[in-house]
Every structure is written in structure tokens, then in C-alpha cells.
Amino acid sequence: MKFYNREKEIEELKRVQGLAFTRNSRMLVVTGRRRIGKTSLIKQAFKDDGSVTLYFFVGRKSESVLVSEFVGHVREVLSVFVPEGMISFSNLMQYLFELGKTRSFNLVIDEFQEFYNINETVFSDLQNLWDSYRQDTRVNLVICGSVFSLMQKIFTDHSEPLFGRADNILQLRPFKVEVLKQIMEEYAPGYSNDDLLALYTITGGVPKYVELFCDNDRLTVEKMYRFVFSEMSPFLDEGRNLLITEFGKNYGTYFSILQELANGYYTQGEIEARLGGIAIGGHLNKLENVYHLITRERPIFAKPGSKKNVRYIIIDNFLSFWFKYIEGNRSYIELQNFDDLYHLAQADYPTYSGRVLEKYFRQKLAEAGGFKEIGSWWEMKSMSGKQKIEAFEIDIIALRARGNEALVAEVKRNVNNYNHKLFMEKVEHVKQKEMAKYSIETKFFSLEDM
The missing domain is CATH 1.10.10.10 (Winged helix-like DNA-binding domain superfamily/Winged helix DNA-binding domain)
Known part of the structure; x- marks a missing residue:
């Protein structure tokens, strides 16, 4: 699958790179869940721009083995002599910062949080090196990691050595719904809205999962479900x-x-x-x-x-x-009963995807802009003389950014399941309870409106 979206993130990576190469070293952190495309983004940003990039992947190995691999990479990419016997990552970083006094380069450290399992002193050592060398070097240091909680701890916890050192922290998010539509148009011309909903339901816009469906030509509801619930499925674990x-x-x-x-x-x-x-x-x-x-x-x-x-x-x-x-x-x-598992999940798809459709339209409204708050509204009420409790709910209430104006919407997969009279009764109820000062626009969204 070709590279999609991320224009703003690429622009920021290039902006910081420009400052690092023309003024002094910069540190940019890229975070986000696994499969969100952090490494692909970084490679795309620096591709074909004439800059030199060192890429260190921190696997769960001993420090000496990792450093040996990194030294070989440095020799190959930078065409420089690196002293034999270097086994400390901190020593290697000091060597690279010394090089950074006379030449500029990108240094990408991927899965940085793994140093928690290898050698935690790397974090404080890097802090000391960064504070000592930053002003006199031209290194564009890009650090990324996919264990979100640890990356947050390393760079945003006041008690951690690297707190406050990053010039910016980019958190990558899934593709927007408009990007998913663009992908479907290019990889599955003539797709149905149900196909689009299934892609959103299963992947949530996570690039790697979308890529798996695209590259394996699995972009109809049936093909997606067959692919997910199969013996060779990459999704099982x-x-x-x-x-x-x-x-x-x-x-x-x-x-x-x-x-x-x-x-x-x-x-x-x-x-x-x-x-x-x-x-x-x-x-x-x-x-x-x-x-x-x-x-x-x-x-x-x-x-x-x-x-x-x-x-x-x-x-x-x-x-x-x-x-x-x-x-x-x-x-x-x-x-290994994948056939029955497929049928079980597929039979539940209309009900399950109907709930996800509400999230889809909330996200679509948020991406369109013009609102200060988007959510749902509900209350619990006891039935008279009974123990049963039932919810009184409105799927979407979106408050516009200016004025006392709001959009109140009902979401149903199937147009035939929409009861306009009941919906308007709910609108009147919430208006009396919470929205007396609002001018209300009502909408009904279904699969046809995606």
C-alpha cells in the first residue's frame, strides 16, 4: 500500500530537522500504538532529501550485541572509523555527538523504551550527553517507541532524566475517515458503504491493518471477515x-x-x-x-x-x-474451527457494526470541524412499579463552536429501523431538561450517509 496522509507530521519532522542542521541539535519524539506507522513516517520524511540517516532498532538483546550492530551500521552509513571494543551505548552516543560537531545527520532510535529491559542508565547518560553537546552539534535525534505508557513516562514524567528534553512529541493517531474513503476508492473502486464500515470497524484506521487488507485484496465485508477468521490470519494473536x-x-x-x-x-x-x-x-x-x-x-x-x-x-x-x-x-x-468462528462473527456483524457506526459519525463530525463538544446523552430511569431500569439515550449531540446551536442526531444502520416520531420525542425531552437555550438542528444518519 502506498503512503497516505501524515502531511502535518512530515512537515514537523522536516521543520525540526532544518533547525538541527542549521542551528544546533534537536530531539523529537514520535509515539503511538504499535502498527500506527511511526517508522514508515520517519523514513518517508527523510526519504530523498539528501540527508544521511542512521537507524538504530533497539531489540531485546544484550547491550554489547546491540552496540556491535550499531557500530557496523555507523561505519557503513557514515564511512567513518569507530574504535574497536565499544560495548556501551552511551559511549557510542558520545562518539556520535563528537561527530555531530563537524557534520549533520539524522539519528533515529526505534523502540527506545526497550532500554528499560537492557540498561536503564542509558536514560540518565543520554540526558547528560544531550545537555553537554546539544548547543555545539548538529544532530537531528528522532526517538520513537510503541509501548505508549513507557514512552510517556520517559519523556513526560517530572522524575525521569529525559523530562523536558524533547523539542516536540508527536503522537500518531489512526487514519481519519476521509483517508479510509480515499484508500477504498483507490484499492476497491465501487466499494459499498458496508465495506467501508467493516474496514473502520475492524481496523479503526490503524495503517498496518488497513495495509494488510489492501495488499491481500480483502476489501469487502465477506473477504475481510474470512481473512481475519482464518488459520493463517495475522490478527489472531x-x-x-x-x-x-x-x-x-x-x-x-x-x-x-x-x-x-x-x-x-x-x-x-x-x-x-x-x-x-x-x-x-x-x-x-x-x-x-x-x-x-x-x-x-x-x-x-x-x-x-x-x-x-x-x-x-x-x-x-x-x-x-x-x-x-x-x-x-x-x-x-x-x-482450529475457523469456519464456525467466521459464521458466528459474521452473523453478529449487523448489530456490532451498527454500534460502531455511531462512533464513525461522531468522528466524521469532529473531523469536519465547527464544534466545541461532541458526545451522547443518556439517563437511567426506573419503570413505575418495576425493578427494571432502562436507558433514555440520544446517539449524538454536537454543540457548535459559536452561539447556542446544536446538532442532535439519531444513527441507525438500516433506514427502516428509524422511528422519526420517537426520535423527536427524545429531542423534546432533552431540550426541556438540558437544551432550553439551544437552537437545535436534527439529523438522521444511516449507512447511506457515510
Whole structure:
């Protein structure tokens, strides 16, 4: 698949490179989940610009083995003599900074967080070297890593040596919906909106997953599902590979919480009941604020910090899909029963993708601009004389950036499932409760409006 999007990120990488080469060294950090395209972005930014780039990939090896590999790369790319017997990464960096006094080059260090497992003193050593050499050298240092929580800790935690050293931190996000549409137009001309929705539902716009579907010519709903739920599928262990590095050996409770969220249990109380009553407040807090895998949702007009009507959702489309259909049906995979697993997931696709369609339209509105807040609104109400509780919900409320104007929308996959009378009753209800001062525009979105 060809390279898409990222124009602003490339512009920033080139801007910082220009400052590094003409003034003094700069440090730029690129973060984001695995498969988001960090390495591809960096290579694209410096491709064919005449600059020299050293690329160090920090694998989980001994420091001496890594340094030996890096020294060979330095000799080859820079055509310089490097003293024999160098086994310390810090010594190699000092050598490169000395070179940076007389020549300019890009130095990319990929999977930088792995030094936590190799030699943690690298972080403080690099801080000392950076502080000593930055003003007198012309090195464009680009650091990236895919364990988001560790990269955040290294560069944004006040207690860490490298805090405040980065000139900028770029966090890569999935493709926008308009980019997904462009990709479908180029790789699957004549695609249906359902095909587009399936691509968004499964990948969430993560470039590597989109690339896998494009390069394997799997861009219809049926072909995507057949590809995902097959013996040779690259997706079967993907969620586990993504998260175990983040969570470490005590991943079990985190996986259980994400599993319940994927299955539609969105409140702390519901999840704790499903897990036998164990307390998960601390785990939810870490999933939200350390790992950034879930988000806490409140009705759009709720007060900040309110605990009423709070629910949690998985941010990442792929992980939500993976926990529900792959991790949640691991027994099918162990038995190599991929045909039944495919049929199980495909039968649920209309219902599951219908919920994702709401997220699609919220994202589409956000990308279009002109709004200061976009969310949903709901309240819980007890039925008279009964124990049953049901939700009163509006799919989308988008408050415009100027004036007291708002868009209130209902989302249904199927046009035939839309009840205009019921929708307008809900609009009137929320207007009386929360939006008396707003001028309201109403909309109905379906698969046809993607």
C-alpha cells in the first residue's frame, strides 16, 4: 500500500530537522500504538532529501550485541572509523555527538523504551550527553517507541532524566475517515458503504491493518471477515502481542476488564459483578490514564467529575473487535474451527457494526470541524412499579463552536429501523431538561450517509 496522509507530521519532522542542521541539535519524539506507522513516517520524511540517516532498532538483546550492530551500521552509513571494543551505548552516543560537531545527520532510535529491559542508565547518560553537546552539534535525534505508557513516562514524567528534553512529541493517531474513503476508492473502486464500515470497524484506521487488507485484496465485508477468521490470519494473536508488553506478567485482570467492555458491560458495577465482585477501580484508572486504552464517558451535559451515569468504552476499534470475537472465542481457535468462528462473527456483524457506526459519525463530525463538544446523552430511569431500569439515550449531540446551536442526531444502520416520531420525542425531552437555550438542528444518519 502506498503512503497516505501524515502531511502535518512530515512537515514537523522536516521543520525540526532544518533547525538541527542549521542551528544546533534537536530531539523529537514520535509515539503511538504499535502498527500506527511511526517508522514508515520517519523514513518517508527523510526519504530523498539528501540527508544521511542512521537507524538504530533497539531489540531485546544484550547491550554489547546491540552496540556491535550499531557500530557496523555507523561505519557503513557514515564511512567513518569507530574504535574497536565499544560495548556501551552511551559511549557510542558520545562518539556520535563528537561527530555531530563537524557534520549533520539524522539519528533515529526505534523502540527506545526497550532500554528499560537492557540498561536503564542509558536514560540518565543520554540526558547528560544531550545537555553537554546539544548547543555545539548538529544532530537531528528522532526517538520513537510503541509501548505508549513507557514512552510517556520517559519523556513526560517530572522524575525521569529525559523530562523536558524533547523539542516536540508527536503522537500518531489512526487514519481519519476521509483517508479510509480515499484508500477504498483507490484499492476497491465501487466499494459499498458496508465495506467501508467493516474496514473502520475492524481496523479503526490503524495503517498496518488497513495495509494488510489492501495488499491481500480483502476489501469487502465477506473477504475481510474470512481473512481475519482464518488459520493463517495475522490478527489472531495481535491483541495479545500489543498488550502484554504494556501490562507485564499481571495482565489477567486487565484482559478480563477489556473482555467485559467489548461484550457490552460498560459500568464499573457491571464489570465487577461479572468478575465475581473483585474491586477494579485501580485497574480502570490505569487503563484510562496510564495505558490510554479506555475512556470514561458521561452524558454530554454532565458536570466534570460527576460519577452519575459514567460508563467506560475501549478507544481502539481493533482491540474492541479482537476481545469480542477472537480472545472471547479462543476455544474455536484452539480447535482450529475457523469456519464456525467466521459464521458466528459474521452473523453478529449487523448489530456490532451498527454500534460502531455511531462512533464513525461522531468522528466524521469532529473531523469536519465547527464544534466545541461532541458526545451522547443518556439517563437511567426506573419503570413505575418495576425493578427494571432502562436507558433514555440520544446517539449524538454536537454543540457548535459559536452561539447556542446544536446538532442532535439519531444513527441507525438500516433506514427502516428509524422511528422519526420517537426520535423527536427524545429531542423534546432533552431540550426541556438540558437544551432550553439551544437552537437545535436534527439529523438522521444511516449507512447511506457515510
